[in-house]
Structure formats: C-alpha cells, structure tokens
Amino acid sequence: MSVQDPPPAAWRYCGDQLKRWRTRAGVSREELGAAAKYAPDTIKSMEQGVRMPTPQAKAASLLGPMLLLETVDHERLAFTEGPSMSQLTADAEVVGTQAERISMLRMEALSSAGSADFIKRMVDEL
Structure with a gap:
C-alpha cells in the first residue's frame, strides 16, 4: 500500500468492531493499550481504521x-x-x-x- 492509497475497508470494519467491543466492555483506550502493550494513540488509530496492529510475539x-x-x-x-x-x-x-x-x-x-x-x-x- 503506497502512502496515497486509502487503508483497506476491512481495516475500518475491524476498527469499528474493536471500538464497539471495547466500549461495550467499559474499557478505556488507555486500559486496552496497557493490556495489549500498545499506546492509547495506537488503539485510536486502529479504531479509526488507519492502521492495523503490528505483529507481536505470539501468545x-x-x-x-x-x-x-x-x-x-x-x-x-x-x-x-x-x-x-x-x-x-x-x-x-x-x-x-x-x-x-x-x-x-x-x-x-x-x-x-x-x-x-x-x-x-x-x-x-x-
């Protein structure tokens, strides 16, 4: 994906789902970020569909x-x-x-x- 290409629609869908589940669970971006080892701004970017999680060590x-x-x-x-x-x-x-x-x-x-x-x-x- 080049710098000018918009993110795939699937990213936005996944971000919407992430935000829906997070808010339904009553969890803040800060709390989710701490648990997932991401900054709150990274969680926000994922929810907005502008980025996907970076690979981390598998559980x-x-x-x-x-x-x-x-x-x-x-x-x-x-x-x-x-x-x-x-x-x-x-x-x-x-x-x-x-x-x-x-x-x-x-x-x-x-x-x-x-x-x-x-x-x-x-x-x-x-």
Whole structure:
C-alpha cells in the first residue's frame, strides 16, 4: 500500500468492531493499550481504521497444546500439537522453550474463582 492509497475497508470494519467491543466492555483506550502493550494513540488509530496492529510475539497458547514429559531416567521431552503437525522432541533447547511457554500460561491463568467470575460476567453481558 503506497502512502496515497486509502487503508483497506476491512481495516475500518475491524476498527469499528474493536471500538464497539471495547466500549461495550467499559474499557478505556488507555486500559486496552496497557493490556495489549500498545499506546492509547495506537488503539485510536486502529479504531479509526488507519492502521492495523503490528505483529507481536505470539501468545504461548496460540501454538497449540503443549505437554512436558520426564522419563524414569529423568530425560525431559516436549510434545507440541499444532494444526498441521505435531512434534515430540528431547532437544534441550526446544524442551526449555516449551517449559517457558507453559510457565507463562500458568502465570497469566486465572484462578478457578476468577475464571468463574469472568464467565459469569460474559454471560451477564449477553
């Protein structure tokens, strides 16, 4: 897209949806920006359809189910299941990366009570 070309119509549609969901949830641009690691002005530009999000590191959970295993001989293995292929490996670097991803998920996960409260809020908004 050159500097003179207008942004695609899909950007505007996505921006409208983003703003609709954000306002319906009662979240400010500042709050959304902080949670998504974007400046409030970037959120505003996205809502106006003049820019799309820049690629960021994928969340660990987007890479598919992960499982860490340890044999009776204390050999560590990692299994990752994806949409087009799965992998079982004993490569120490890959196992370490998978362990870090699982740790990230655990740190960000809600407690059982927090999950129940979140689901109740979502149901109440329907």
